[in-house]
Amino acid sequence: MEITNVEPIRLERALDTITRRGGTSEQNITVTPVVVKVHTDEGITGLGESFVFDPTGEEAKFLEHGINALSKKLVGRDPREVTRLWHEMYVEVKRSGAYRALSAVDEALWDIKGKNAGQPVYELLGGQVNEIKAYATFPHFKESERLVEDAVWLSEKGFEAIKIVGASVGVKHDQERIETISEDLPEGMDLAIDVNTSYNTAEALAVAETASEHDLAWFEEPISHLDVQGMAELNERVSVPIAAYQTQTPHYPAIEHLRADALEIYQPTLDLVGGITSANRVATFVEAFDKQLVPHTFGPLINYAASLHVVAASPACSLIEFAVFDDEIDDPGEFIASPYVKNQEAVYVQDGGTISPPEGPGLGIELDEDKVEEYRV
Template sequence: MVAIGLQAVLRIGTIRDLREEFALARVRDIRFIPLSCPLPQPYGMAKSLANARQTTLVVVETDVGVTGIGEAWGMPAVNLAYLPLVKDYLVGTHVCDVELVFARIIARHYHFGVQNQLMGAISGIDMAAKDALGQVVGLPVCQLIGGRASESVPVYASGGYITESPDEDFAPQIEAMAAAGHGAVKIKIGLGPDSDELRVKTARRILGDNVDIMVDINSNYTLDLAKASIARLAPYQIAWVEEPLTPQDIDGYELLQRASPVPIATGEALYTVFDFKRLTDRHAVDVLQPDLSLCGGFWQGRRIADLGEANHLRLSPHVWGSGIGLAAGVHFVASRSPYPHGQNAPWPTLVEYDVGENPLREALLSEPLIAVDGRIAVPTAPGLGISLDWDAVKRFMQ
């Protein structure tokens, strides 16, 4: 008979405890908490300005006492309307199995389609379930979904918003991003080719030649306008033109991608890998931009990233919500390899880092994720590696 040392016995006991806890990690309850904060000054995009920032906080409680958090994009009231449906499917499900349930939901309720708030609700639940699972097994989310490719990820500052006084308010926004030392910056355009060139010319003058500038039209143009604008902007060395056309204009994207001297990026308004496949099948895009809070969470985000990799396209997740969505984007990028690049990535995968007025981005978290020298450290704690300031949550509850 082989003697077993005390340390081995304790270790076996610990493993058994972990196995038992893991086996019991089932969804006990799901809560949606609507959050909103008014803005002192409206800002936004060419299509419209926002008077407030809002999101839906998703809380997934498990039978082992572990709670995960996520973020669902869109109008909280609409997300709340979907909650009874998704809870009916998910309560009692193991946190490892939620993706199978999501697939069952969209297959059974195919009349709903996927371009709706049902996917937003699923996205937030998937984030929260991965957060809970990471806490149960003691691993950061990035290692659950692919690995930890780096200790920090690069970001681009998203600002230069359109306001009620766009001519007066634009330059100060760019000056603030320049002072912060961001190496890549995205600005809003889309008010017309003349305005586009003026805004880009101003940004280039303030930022200098060594900062990458991306522009975002927010789907406000038709094909002819997009071509006219890009022709004016190309001499300023633009890194990409984002959402030049409406998401439905796949034909237009294909024609524009062929003609444009500037890379075309899009995807923040697309849901599931099926939407993105319509673009990649037509070779109509250069950079894929899934938003994990609406595209289907990490569940669909990984499939979209794999689709991009299979088609040799770049990836850059869209983030325009709270600090929870930012944390998800950081883990997502940290989990991806730089394929087809090796050690040297000429254009690394960037996370969008919104620098507009938004208390939900920083005040919501006990320790906000802050970009330093153009990078955000990947959290090392289990799950998403973030914790909520519940006093702040109460302040922002609708």
């Protein structure tokens, strides 16, 4: 089998923008996808996907160019040699920084490998280990009392936890929100907070102490993702689990984090970390150090399906993020970010909060080609 063409497809966003604080500034973000099709001479086409937060779509052009650049190394090669091709692409990517392109292509290669074998990808990774539960990322800025009302709605669906976005006002505001929301959550539902690397160590410690007092499930990206020692100090001083790794590339930095005991929860992002190959290696490292894997999956459906396959095959993971983008939808378990996917219902949070990877060969995802053309830029 040989690769004949690598086709990137930039698509219009299907979601409205939301405002998110990251570092010292606020950003308007959305999910702007770029799908990649890897075509072969045997008629099997692999699908992969990455995305950018930029609502204008300008950053998606760079992602498209990155995929085109990598295609020069792929045409004429056997797509089933996923590991060999990953390492050859990585030689280029570690200099160019095109990790999103690498991630999308890697997912497409695994899709081909699964389709060729007639097996879902999670079976190729060793088979499903645990039942997977979903927690709800709820990226909506509301007063605490309104968030508690929404938490009741999400709890009725079966979500294990709700994750809210912090750092929009400051430390004291986050502490007050933690106190108010955690005390009024439905029984059995956990709370997590994500501040997107917005605090320095002293500020993060103050919030982490409050989070510890109220038994939060985790405190996500409290400080700069580059400050491994700072996260290790936080992790040592507080009981709330420190979570991060969603902005690291590829799997190699996980070793430094694990040796420093910097994190309790590792959150590789499949659209950035290096695809299925890298995320699966992070999962192996994390399991060896008795830590948890909970991938960051705020994004479109093909990429989300890839995350589900990695999660299903990891003994370090039994929980995955599910973004509830619409707070007025009848069923918060529906995936709504990718209308160009024909079988969008294959990724769905069941009543009771469980979710499974698609059962079809490869990633198990099919495109609606008419919708692809409708959303194509």
